[in-house]
Amino acid sequence: MTSVRNxxxxxxxxxxxxxxxxxxxxxTTLTDVARRAGVSRxxxxxxxxxxxxxxxxxxxxxxxxxxxxxxxxxxxxxxxERIVDGLxxxxxxxxxxxxxxxxxELDPEVLLPYLVDRRGSVQDAILDHLIASIExxxxxxxxxxQDPVLLGRAAVLAVHGFVVSAxxxxxxxxxxxxxxxxxxxxxxxxxxxRP
Numbered sequence: 641m642t643s644v645r646n647x648x649x650x651x652x653x654x655x656x657x658x659x660x661x662x663x664x665x666x667x668t669t670l671t672d673v674a675r676r677a678g679v680s681r682x683x684x685x686x687x688x689x690x691x692x693x694x695x696x697x698x699x700x701x702x703x704x705x706x707x708x709x710x711x712x713x714x715x716x717x718x719x720x721e722r723i724v725d726g727l728x729x730x731x732x733x734x735x736x737x738x739x740x741x742x743x744x745e746l747d748p749e750v751l752l753p754y755l756v757d758r759r760g761s762v763q764d765a766i767l768d769h770l771i772a773s774i775e776x777x778x779x780x781x782x783x784x785x786q787d788p789v790l791l792g793r794a795a796v797l798a799v800h801g802f803v804v805s806a807x808x809x810x811x812x813x814x815x816x817x818x819x820x821x822x823x824x825x826x827x828x829x830x831x832x833x834r835p
Contacts, residue, residue, distance in 0.1 A: 652679070652683075657702065659673050660742055661738060669691065670688065670690075670694065696761070700761050703762045704765060707762070710729035710733055711769065720782035720833045723770065723795075724829045728829070730766075730799070766796060767793065767796055771792040774791055783833050784833060785835070791832075791833065798832070799825070799829075
């Protein structure tokens with residue numbers, strides 16, 4: 641899930657992130673990003689031919705970093721516990737990520753293709769790693785014997801709802817908070833993966 645970038649490219653992606661946070665994804669232009677980064681438009685166009693490519697790279701960088709951190713910080717005595725903890729940590733981190741929140745608030749249609757039509761590179765990277773973790777974790781007996789690809793895809797589908805739709809279930813009543821939903825996600829994933 642890692643990608644090698646140079647510091648100049650990261651500086652441009654940082655400028656793009658700042659623009660998205662300021663005005664949203666659809667209202668951000670390559671010219672805006674160039675201005676914020678203090679470079680020419682041609683510098684931007686040499687690296688990214690259009691905004692879609694730039695935004696794809698930005699989302700991949702931002703959200704892959706969350707997944708890597710969640711996996712690194714995951715705790716548990718068994719493979720299942722570590723996998724579940726990593727998925728729950730990742731869901732919570734993505735839900736609270738400033739850029740993700742801004743996209744959901746201002747440009748939610750950008751996410752729709754990745755939820756109903758096709759997977760993106762971040763989803764593929766998460767799936768690949770999750771499937772590998774399931775395969776590697778089979779030795780301790782904590783995971784049920786099922787096709788790892790099926791288990792991984794089903795787990796990611798479950799997590800999608802807890803990321804994208806959690807705010808619809810916490811409600812203005814305040815009777816159910818994100819911590820309670822995360823506890824339920826943990827229970828759901830644990831029971832799903834348990835032998």
